[in-house]
Amino acid sequence: MSDSDTLLPVNENEITYASIYSGIGGFEVGLKKAGGYKNVWSCDKDPDANRIYIKHFGEKNHYSGDIRDVKTEDIPDHDLLCAGFPCQAFSISGRREGFKDPRGTLFFEIARMSAAKKPKILLLENVPGLLHHDEGETFKTILWELGRLGYWIEWQVINTNWLGLPQSRRRVFIIGYYGGPRRKQIFPIKRTGSTPLKEANRPSQLGTLREGGYEQGQRVYDRRGIAVTLKALAVGDGAKTG
Numbered sequence: 001m002s003d004s005d006t007l008l009p010v011n012e013n014e015i016t017y018a019s020i021y022s023g024i025g026g027f028e029v030g031l032k033k034a035g036g037y038k039n040v041w042s043c044d045k046d047p048d049a050n051r052i053y054i055k056h057f058g059e060k061n062h063y064s065g066d067i068r069d070v071k072t073e074d075i076p077d078h079d080l081l082c083a084g085f086p087c088q089a090f091s092i093s094g095r096r097e098g099f100k101d102p103r104g105t106l107f108f109e110i111a112r113m114s115a116a117k118k119p120k121i122l123l124l125e126n127v128p129g130l131l132h133h134d135e136g137e138t139f140k141t142i143l144w145e146l147g148r149l150g151y152w153i154e155w156q157v158i159n160t161n162w163l164g165l166p167q168s169r170r171r172v173f174i175i176g177y178y179g180g181p182r183r184k185q186i187f188p189i190k191r192t193g194s195t196p197l198k199e200a201n202r203p204s205q206l207g208t209l210r211e212g213g214y215e216q217g218q219r220v221y222d223r224r225g226i227a228v229t230l231k232a233l234a235v236g237d238g239a240k241t242g
Contacts, residue, residue, distance in 0.1 A: 014038035017080035072116035122176035151176035
């Protein structure tokens with residue numbers, strides 16, 4: 001597939017980014033729509049995801065393999081690091097073994113890359129269950145690890161139905177700024193369009209990590225705040241996803 005056939009931007013003046021645990025390219029599509037971003041490297045080990053990713057974005061900058069086998073010096077420098085790190089270890093629909101699950105430890109590959117490449121911005125995504133796993137200790141470890149590496153952190157749980165999609169799918173998004181905040185905070189992102197009443201009455205899960213500790217503010221850890229997906233509804237209202 002030629003460069004002209006891909007969805008990735010090619011302007012040399014664009015912000016460079018790397019995408020790990022890239023799946024089928026969700027971050028790539030979003031950044032393409034936003035405009036001003038150029039992919040320089042991506043990685044995923046799932047063969048089915050890689051087949052779809054390469055079909056849409058090409059394989060010139062893509063590594064089809066385990067991120068743990070990659071030396072950081074082989075990864076191009078980049079301004080932004082995107083990562084939807086594996087969520088099964090934190091989801092309420094799984095065993096929730098956290099860092100005891102090998103998939104849970106894959107967050108530390110983000111830390112390894114960030115320590116070596118020092119991207120200016122981190123954009124991470126996971127299930128809301130990450131926030132309250134092990135009574136918040138898991139998320140606390142993640143925040144302090146990123147803080148140790150020099151990142152100022154903010155996060156928010158966002159639901160796809162806020163954007164008009166016909167599905168309730170909640171995810172926590174984490175943004176890190178190397179060396180401290182450089183601009184106005186991104187979060188909170190407000191709901192747009194029509195929002196179901198039960199969702200409108202639910203508190204946001206929102207927070208920041210500043211130098212010296214947490215701003216407790218609007219940070220909420222609430223198991224009851226997990227919304228079912230349309231697929232889960234098909235097997236009963238009691239089914240949840242997280």
